Structure formats: structure tokens, C-alpha cells
Amino acid sequence: MKKDIPHTLSITVPALNEEANLGATLEMLIQSSKNWKSVEIIVIDDGSTDKTSEIAYQYASKCDLRVIRHKTPFGRGYSINEGFTESKGDFLICFNGKKDTTQSQVEKILNKVNQAELIISYQDNTADRPLIRRVLSRLYTGIINLFFNKRLKYYNGSILLKQRCFKKLDIKTSSYAYETEMLLNLLECGTSYIEVPVIDIFEDDRSTRSLKIRNILGVVFTFLRMFFEIKILSNKTRQTN
Numbered sequence: 001m002k003k004d005i006p007h008t009l010s011i012t013v014p015a016l017n018e019e020a021n022l023g024a025t026l027e028m029l030i031q032s033s034k035n036w037k038s039v040e041i042i043v044i045d046d047g048s049t050d051k052t053s054e055i056a057y058q059y060a061s062k063c064d065l066r067v068i069r070h071k072t073p074f075g076r077g078y079s080i081n082e083g084f085t086e087s088k089g090d091f092l093i094c095f096n097g098k099k100d101t102t103q104s105q106v107e108k109i110l111n112k113v114n115q116a117e118l119i120i121s122y123q124d125n126t127a128d129r130p131l132i133r134r135v136l137s138r139l140y141t142g143i144i145n146l147f148f149n150k151r152l153k154y155y156n157g158s159i160l161l162k163q164r165c166f167k168k169l170d171i172k173t174s175s176y177a178y179e180t181e182m183l184l185n186l187l188e189c190g191t192s193y194i195e196v197p198v199i200d201i202f203e204d205d206r207s208t209r210s211l212k213i214r215n216i217l218g219v220v221f222t223f224l225r226m227f228f229e230i231k232i233l234s235n236k237t238r239q240t241n
Helices: 022-032 052-057 076-086 103-110 131-148 178-188 213-240
Strands: 005-015 036-046 064-070 091-094 118-123 159-162 193-198
Touching (some): 022 103, 052 064, 076 178, 159 178
Parallel strands (some): 005 091
Antiparallel strands (some): 091 159
């Protein structure tokens, strides 16, 4: 396939006990990024107790792949941040190891490169989600938009961003609010963006860790800290200057 995107790409794949899905995820990512100049994939095994890392190593001969393994889980946000920090590509993006999207949807995001500094994906098939998750997601997005005066459709999708944008950041959270903190900080700096609708995979028997008490508290704490930093502390600094 002609490599018509003259940039290097780093894909971070956080995975916790995903031996059943990781192989299909990596195969999908390899196929969907073939038209980039070069691609590296960084799998972050966040303390898995199954064969997640073994599955990842099987793909080392098919692509430029590294595996970073944690002895105990540090959290999804920590894993993404570590992957992005270790990345060498011109552009960065994260896809979950649980195979919650398809090759065509990955390509839809990646092919928007250079149309803005941030390519932000959002779920276009939210009606397929379980009702409770749909309600909580809309509530979360609405609260973030209201309190930070934004209009994004979704804060937890895959985001294609330039390496230089990431290097501006000092993200503190290791929670599921990682993308929210990243986006709010970049948007406050006037970073350009476009939003891309994607069709995600929702399976009835697939559980989510986002609703665990620890993760909920992490999101709430991040929201409060970000509100203080952006809406209170920054305003005081601007008024002083």
C-alpha cells in the first residue's frame, strides 16, 4: 500500500486482562495505519493476570511494537500518559485493547490528520449503549461543557494529536478523566480541533471499569481540580496581570 501520509505515528494501547481481544485490536491497528510513513505501537499491560503481554509479544514480528508491563494496575490514565511520553512519532493516539471499534472507524480518524491540531472522535451510535451508560455519558459531557464553556460532543474518545501539543502538557490525573484534562488544557490554549463521528462496538456482556467507585472518585477529583485551575486560578492570574 502506498504510504501517502508523510508522518510518523505512535499508537498507545492500554490493556488490562485483554488476552481475548488484544490480538484482534493489534491486527486492526496494523491494517488501518499502513499508509503512514512509519508506525509504532506501544502496549501498556496495566498489571494483567492473564496472557495479555504474551499476546502482545506475538505481534512484535509484524510491526514496530513495544510492551510496557506494570506489576500492579496504575490506572488507564497513567497508562495512556506513559505511552504518550514514551512515543517517538509526530502524531499520537490511543485505542483501547478491548477491541471496541473497527478498522474503518480507525481509518476515519487517522485520515483526518493535518485538518486540525486535534482530531477528536465521538460516538455516533450512542443509542446502542446500555441506558445507564448513555445517561451518565451525556450528563458528564453536559457538565463539562457547562462549567468550562465548551461545546464538545464527547470527551472520552480516541484523539489524534501532534506530539508537540502533548509536550506542552503536565497531566496530573491517572483516572478515566485523562482525555478530559488533556482536552480542556489544550482547548484553553486555543488549539484547533475538529470532531469526527465514529461507530463504536458495544457488547451486552462486556463490563466497564469506568463505573467502579475508585474511577468515579478519580473523575470527580479531576473535575474539581481542573475547575479550580482553569476557572478560578487562571482568572485570578489574568486579573492580576
